[in-house]
Amino acid sequence: MNQNLQHILDLINESSKLSxxxxxxVHNALKKADKDLVISEFKLERTNKVKRTTAILLEETxxxxxxxxxxxxxxxxxxxxxxxxxxxxQAQLVQAEKMASLGELTAGIAHEIQNPLNFVNNFSExxxxxxxxxxxxxxxxxxxxxxxxxxxxxxxxxKIVHHGQRADGIIKGMLQHSRTNSGEKEATDINVxxxxxLRLAYHGLRSKDKTFNASLDTNYDDSVGxxxxxxxxxxxxxxxxxxxxxxxxxxxxxxxxxxxSGLNRFQPTVSITTKKENNHxxxxxxxxGNGIPKDIIAKIFQPFFTTKPTGQGTGLGLSLSYDIITxxxxxxNANSTEGQGTEIIISLPIKDQDxxx
Amino acid sequence: MKIxxxxxxQDVKVLFQQRFRKEIKKGELDFVFAFSGEEAIKTLExxxxxxxxxxxxxxxPGMSGLQLLEIIKKDYVAPPPVVMMVTAYGDEENFNTAKAxxxxxxxxKPVDFKLLKEKLIQKK
Numbered sequence: 001m002n003q004n005l006q007h008i009l010d011l012i013n014e015s016s017k018l019s020x021x022x023x024x025x026v027h028n029a030l031k032k033a034d035k036d037l038v039i040s041e042f043k044l045e046r047t048n049k050v051k052r053t054t055a056i057l058l059e060e061t062x063x064x065x066x067x068x069x070x071x072x073x074x075x076x077x078x079x080x081x082x083x084x085x086x087x088x089x090q091a092q093l094v095q096a097e098k099m100a101s102l103g104e105l106t107a108g109i110a111h112e113i114q115n116p117l118n119f120v121n122n123f124s125e126x127x128x129x130x131x132x133x134x135x136x137x138x139x140x141x142x143x144x145x146x147x148x149x150x151x152x153x154x155x156x157x158x159k160i161v162h163h164g165q166r167a168d169g170i171i172k173g174m175l176q177h178s179r180t181n182s183g184e185k186e187a188t189d190i191n192v193x194x195x196x197x198l199r200l201a202y203h204g205l206r207s208k209d210k211t212f213n214a215s216l217d218t219n220y221d222d223s224v225g226x227x228x229x230x231x232x233x234x235x236x237x238x239x240x241x242x243x244x245x246x247x248x249x250x251x252x253x254x255x256x257x258x259x260x261s262g263l264n265r266f267q268p269t270v271s272i273t274t275k276k277e278n279n280h281x282x283x284x285x286x287x288x289g290n291g292i293p294k295d296i297i298a299k300i301f302q303p304f305f306t307t308k309p310t311g312q313g314t315g316l317g318l319s320l321s322y323d324i325i326t327x328x329x330x331x332x333n334a335n336s337t338e339g340q341g342t343e344i345i346i347s348l349p350i351k352d353q354d355x356x357x
Numbered sequence: 358m359k360i361x362x363x364x365x366x367q368d369v370k371v372l373f374q375q376r377f378r379k380e381i382k383k384g385e386l387d388f389v390f391a392f393s394g395e396e397a398i399k400t401l402e403x404x405x406x407x408x409x410x411x412x413x414x415x416x417x418p419g420m421s422g423l424q425l426l427e428i429i430k431k432d433y434v435a436p437p438p439v440v441m442m443v444t445a446y447g448d449e450e451n452f453n454t455a456k457a458x459x460x461x462x463x464x465x466k467p468v469d470f471k472l473l474k475e476k477l478i479q480k481k
Contacts, residue, residue, distance in 0.1 A: 118467040123375075126376055130378075156375070159371065163368070213421075216418075
């Protein structure tokens with residue numbers, strides 16, 4: 001029993017003033033108090049134990065949290081690095097797509113340069129022959145013939161300059177196309193730009209695939225005139241849309257040729273239309289290919305989405321086109337009917353243009 | 358004999374007129390020009406009674422040189438004109454197609470005018 005309680009019990013036992021009955025009552029009460037005290041002490045001890053355990057647990061938890069925080073910091077650093085890597089990869093892919101579309105152009109460009117170059121060579125050679133003849137005629141004293149030859153030579157030199165400039169223009173366009181950083185906005189004749197890239201796309205595909213053949217249906221609105229745009233960027237969009245259109249209509253032709261009915265009269269046709277509306281210019285490229293299924297059409301402007309076989313498309317063409325048109329404050333929209341064909345419409349604002357004039 | 362030159366490049370006419378200046382002057386060679394396959398067919402109709410040698414480019418907008426060749430060899434039964442094909446793509450496929458369609462000769466751009474001159478005088 002508790003010492004203090006024992007002391008009280010001893011005093012009461014020795015007391016003569018209390019009856020035996022009262023002593024028994026106090027004795028019992030003291031015993032009860034002692035028991036309660038023991039229980040309370042036990043409970044206190046238990047609480048203390050829990051407290052110590054909790055403190056240990058808390059310390060452990062704090063340590064764990066600190067470790068986790070450090071790990072998160074590491075992860076963040078790694079994530080930032082990944083993001084930078086992704087950005088640089090994306091930039092590389094964009095450049096790769098530019099170069100890929102340049103590859104599509106190369107054959108077309110080669111064909112477009114071959115002709116003026118042949119003229120430069122031929123007119124140079126023939127002019128040399130003419131001048132040799134002129135020397136002979138000078139000795140003969142035939143002034144009339146000398147004059148005629150001199151005029152021919154002058155005409156030839158003009159032709160050489162003309163065809164030299166023609167080749168120069170093509171090369172300049174090609175260099176602009178492959179430039180890494182975006183070019184400057186300049187007033188550009190939309191119909192001329194569209195036609196130039198249409199020819200390049202056509203010759204490019206034709207030289208890659210000799211069986212390739214498609215009807216071209218061009219419909220240029222003369223009132224379209226000039227717009228302030230980055231010509232090589234919009235040119236890239238047009239090239240991409242036209243190449244896609246040729247591809248789609250040609251795929252349909254190949255499919256139909258496999259069918260037993262054989263003698264189909266399907267003629268792959270690509271149409272390009274320019275049109276001036278109230279506040280914008282429309283460039284529409286349509287084909288008579290197989291069209292785009294409804295469940296896919298929402299995805300066509302997403303990066304890396306392609307329906308071409310692996311290795312044949314980067315899936316970046318339309319996504320880049322979308323970015324370029326958006327950067328020009330314009331819109332790029334697609335309409336398609338399965339089995340009938342697809343039309344892609346570029347819409348560029350005229351409104352904004354006044355500022356640039 | 359008339360030589361019909363078919364090419365979509367307008368300057369081909371001036372070039373031929375100068376390259377064969379002497380021959381034209383002496384009346385040894387007689388050239389006519391067409392700037393598309395369609396125009397060539399029309400020109401042929403106007404000179405149907407004359408002997409003609411055709412020198413055609415392959416890669417032209419609209420009717421290609423190979424389509425023109427096919428039409429000429431099918432439609433002109435007796436005797437079909439001599440057709441020489443000229444192309445910027447000196448490749449097997451065009452060569453074989455042209456031969457299969459009945460081309461009599463095949464030239465690649467840039468045209469060797471010395472060789473062409475020899476061939477034209479020979480076939481005259």
